[in-house]
């Protein structure tokens with residue numbers, strides 16, 4: 664795969680994302696990144712592209728924040744490669760110690776996400792990573808939470824952007840997506 668350019672690599676990754684109509688509810692076309700992770704050469708390409716992109720869009724970033732749950736599959740790969748801390752944002756009730764919480768609206772209903780106090784130093788330059796951007800509610804809540812504990816969100820990055828849902832319009836920070844549907 665060494666002779667492929669980045670565009671070719673992204674095309675292969677996009678082709679490997681399996682789509683499931685009407686999951687988890689009728690009317691949703693579910694885009695499943697796990698089908699890429701189940702293919703080691705493609706997973707390696709994804710890791711390479713994410714790390715390269717992170718260095719490009721967020722120079723001097725000091726920590727990577729990943730979102731529960733699928734952001735935990737990607738964020739640590741980047742953080743380890745860049746030798747900076749990985750910090751999780753989890754759904755309510757999963758993180759020990761003192762936490763800061765934020766409730767946010769979903770398409771239907773609401774959810775709460777949390778971060779550990781002290782996980783990010785004041786003024787720290789943060790890159791937020793997740794697998795997918797749909798309505799933008801989750802990523803927007805994550806940006807707010809990082810700012811509330813004193814961090815500075817310099818950029819966010821996701822693998823899959825569902826363009827039709829216009830999630831990026833909801834975000835206070837620029838978002839970079841590798842592939843778009």
Ligand SMILES: O=P(O)(O)OC[C@H]1O[C@H](OP(=O)(O)OP(=O)(O)O)[C@H](O)[C@@H]1O
Pocket residue numbers: 730731732733734770793794795796797798799800801802830
């Ligand atoms: O842009 P939004 O409309 O907020 O949707 C995007 C979020 O939805 C999915 O997570 P989900 O909440 O399904 O959790 P999971 O990763 O635990 O499956 C996805 O991994 C994003 O985090």
Ligand SMILES: Nc1ncnc2[nH]cnc12
Pocket residue numbers: 691692693694695795797825
């Ligand atoms: N269509 C979708 N596919 C996968 N994950 C999602 N999270 C929110 N919408 C999604």
